[in-house]
Amino acid sequence: MLEQSYFDRADAIIGQHGTEQRFLIPIIQDIQNYYRYLPPELLSYVAKRLGINEAKAYSVATFYENFSFEAKGKYVIRVCDGTACHVRKSTAIINQIYKETGLEKGKHTTEDMLFTLETVSCLGACGLAPVLTVNDVVHPAMTPEKVHELFEELKGAEAK
């Protein structure tokens, strides 16, 4: 069960938009922006406030790849595996991240909730391939070495 503060936050966000059904997507986007994921209980809660049945709200939220019902780590790393990045060896980048974080296929977030790894189909920066983003900061022309350096930096920042 979520703490009351989550529902208060949802109420505040609904307050900014209104309770018309068409505001479902902007509202759950804002919730996801705030918590870095969409808590399922809040989706049900928003649906109820907007008079949308739960199954329909779930339908909307699952249609878009962007919404996640699982809590994400502090650093969300998106590795592009689109055509351009793929041919410029994004697979090696992903494997290096697996090595750095102990993640594996099917496991997206580390136990300490520090890192979440997502592969995406295109980040729209094919000229910078292979590319990844950390919390929306772009890291161009990656190599396994540069990935190692990046993680040293992130882990170092955490240790302080």
Add this chain to the structure above:
Amino acid sequence: MDYITIDTKKIPIEGEKNVLSLIRKAGIDLPTFCYHSELSIYGACRMCVVEDDRGRIFASCSEQPRPGMVIYTNTKRIQSYRKLMIELLLASHDRDCTVCHKNGMCELQSLAYRVGVHDVRFPNTKEERPIDMSSASIVLDPNKCILCGDCVRTCDEIQGVGAINFAFRGSKTQVTPAFGKKLSETECVGCGQCAAVCPTSALSLRSNVTVVWDAIEDKNIRVIAQVAPSVRIAVGDHFQIKKGENSFGKLVEALRIMGFDEIYDTNFSADLTVMEESAEFAERLASGENLPLFTSCCPGWVKYCENKYPEFAGNLSTCRSPQGMFSAVLKEYYKEQDEKEGKKTMVVSIMPCTAKKGEILRSDNFTDGRQDTDFVLTTTEIIRMIKQMGIQFDKIQGESADMPFSLASGGGAIFGVTGGVTEAVLRRLSEKKDYQTLRDIAFTGVRGEEGIKEATIEHGGRSVRIAVVNGLANAGKLLDRIKAKEAAYDFVEVMACKRGCIMGGGQPGPAGPRTKQRRMEGIYKVDQDCNIKSSDKNPAIEALYQDFLKGKEHKLLHRNLSGQEAAQTGQKHV
């Protein structure tokens, strides 16, 4: 007059909203999975594609007719399109047709045959998903779903429940409750309308046929059947009997051949319901409390009200449904005899309804902790049993049901259609019962298939405001209006299914507009043929009240509500 040309035939446009309606008017049965005239247009199944004179191919269900259009419904291109589409649907479909519940009645199967798909070139790469058996009424088998969305739209648009919807996208799309929950954990009311529109058996009824056969075989069990009003006018559908014809006698004979020990008519207990509900209504009218009174004979509606409008739960009548009343009376009636003969009585009710399977499991329908109705068989299940046994239903003569519980008034008979319960209650409450008075009641506006009907009658020196609703989405609309104080009523009848029980989730399909009309007429015909019109004039009911029921009325005929619920409804005798 404007017209369009369909395969060389000129067809006038007379207000049709889409090309498909015109094609059907031209006498061509164009196949569809996702088109239902009562639902919104979805255009997903692509079965209704046609070609125009410019070689453009489009779905006729979602195309407006324009004067001068020239349409071809069966060109070589269209044929191969349709065939490929079926082949692709079959590719990701569980194709164990021979062991499927819908074998022989499946629209996908018959269409595959019709368009001539004899081979599927693609392997089924779809991951097998578990079957949801959690509901007492409905089974959801995602492996048989073709994503036509009929169930989703019916549940949302017609019933206003919205328990299921599409989730995910692309090849991962599935029809499911939110968050992959089980149906039993949702607001599903068990009405079965999703299964009624499902072209395959992705949604089907929970069957109790095997357990009932087992009980019949057991000589220590007295198996009693009660047959609901709407079963008799639909059971003949699969046996070449005229649509809407009353086959009650044949059904009684068939049940005897199967080995049921006693067969009674639920119309009888519908009379009991009229008596109790009328008394309750008169009481509430006098006290002015808990008005409007909501009828409680439809379990889909009761559950909907409790789920979505709990603040109105106290307005629901405390009466059990005719099924509930009857089973409680039967169990009590045979108690002594059971003890003497060392037998056990089992009540099997034969119903047009899937939600009834859920109703019997509700503790407020128990008597002293005992489940009164043991099993519910829907009309489709009883048809299956008749076929299993090979009874030639169209050839048997028919018999009459057993006494003392089969004599019924016309008031009990009309419970099967929307407005019927109200009409029966009005007959009961009316002091005069002459022909003209009864005619007047019939024409107050309670009859007909509109979603919400309203009427005002004079009773006991005041105007009584009545609303008759069918389809749960309509009920939601009405409750919203009552809540907003835009409307006020004294008596509200709600039937979850459109047109009432005659189109219940357990009735055989497919049933088009003509069948629906015939079924409605069939029910009123049963009433016309009855000598007794008003429930209180039924001598069997009078006798029951004077003797057997004395002092037990509330225990057997009303829901045994918990203290708090009882206080909410103003129920006095517990």
